[in-house]
Amino acid sequence: MQMRKETKLAISTAKKAGLMLKKHFGRYYVVKHKNKHDILLDVDVQADRLIRKELSKSGLPMITEESQHKSKAGSFWVVDPLDGSINFGNRIKDFAVSIALVEEGLITTGVIFIPEADELYHAEQERGAFMNNLKMHVSKKTRLSEAILSMTLSSVKHRREKELEIMRCIGERVINIRSNGSSAVSCSMLARGAFDCYLTVEPHFWDYAAGSLLIREAGGLVTDFEGREYCEDSRSLVIGNSSLHKQLRGMIKGLQVF
Known part of the structure; x- marks a missing residue:
């Protein structure tokens, strides 16, 4: 093609x-x-x-x-x-x-x-x-307990506090959490299945625009916490295959991050 x-x-x-x-x-x-x-x-x-x-x-x-x-x-x-x-x-x-x-x-x-x-x-x-x-294809893992959750800690204080709260609440439910300091690198690793899922709040569009397409085209879901398709105005971000995405969304419903 x-x-x-x-x-x-x-x-x-x-x-x-x-x-x-x-x-x-x-x-x-x-x-x-x-x-x-x-x-x-x-x-x-x-x-x-x-x-x-x-x-x-x-x-x-x-x-x-x-x-x-x-x-x-x-x-x-x-x-x-x-x-x-x-x-x-x-x-x-x-x-x-x-x-x-x-x-x-x-x-x-x-x-x-x-x-x-x-x-x-x-x-x-x-x-x-x-x-x-x-x-490429995203991870095929179906159990959150076996998944590596990736999160990129924000440089902005109030965003970082929200992300740390998510880490505290979800950290024990996944096998490990990775924060490698680059949203683009994280998205690339999600698209090829090296990382399994991802969460963040108040994402900047330039950080995730390219990566979000990579992940969707690799079979992943990229939405906000409410399940709406990721776009420039999204205030949150959850990424994973259909199974992990559903589990993560279920877990974050009770979190007061906004």
């Missing part, structure tokens, strides 16, 4: 940005501290500029973590130029470039590149999800 030109552009752009980040791994400076749990690096800015230049060839607008401008109508790109800045700044290799295309409210292309692992993930709407061109 012929790959869309937009997907080809997203892939080539993610690779260029990722290779630039890899080249600068271990060599960077902090531009500013966004808050006590998050930083902006010079390579964040460089990757953002590179991606803007490449994606401008499509003629479509962009929203990124660094710009945070919203484009609700028509078609637009959603980009996180460096997801996992804290990891990058501490020489931890779990960081990624994330690019998604939204058309009339639907995420139609998702690309994530993890430079240090040389893993390229891509998905197109109703065409499946792939890692390095090999088709």
Whole structure:
């Protein structure tokens, strides 16, 4: 099946940005501290500029973590130029470039590149999800007690408090909890079945746009806590196969996180 030109552009752009980040791994400076749990690096800015230049060839607008401008109508790109800045700044290799295309409210292309692992993930709407061109599928586990729950702790204080409360309540019901510091890396691992399920609150669209399509195309469910399909305005996020997703939603109904 012929790959869309937009997907080809997203892939080539993610690779260029990722290779630039890899080249600068271990060599960077902090531009500013966004808050006590998050930083902006010079390579964040460089990757953002590179991606803007490449994606401008499509003629479509962009929203990124660094710009945070919203484009609700028509078609637009959603980009996180460096997801996992804290990891990058501490020489931890779990960081990624994330690019998604939204058309009339639907995420139609998702690309994530993890430079240090040389893993390229891509998905197109109703065409499946792939890692390095090999088709992926989410975990087939059906028991929450055997599942690895992934959560990415927010850098924002009130969000982090809610996520820690979820961890306290659900932690004993799963085999383990993983927090690797990058939403894009976590979504990639969920799409290929390395992690089994995922929860978070108040997700940023640029963190999950590409990853949510990867997971859906790999057979997973991506909704808010109420079961509504994930979108830009979602205030919560629960991910898993149909069985684990149902169990997680049942457990979080009684939690007062909003």
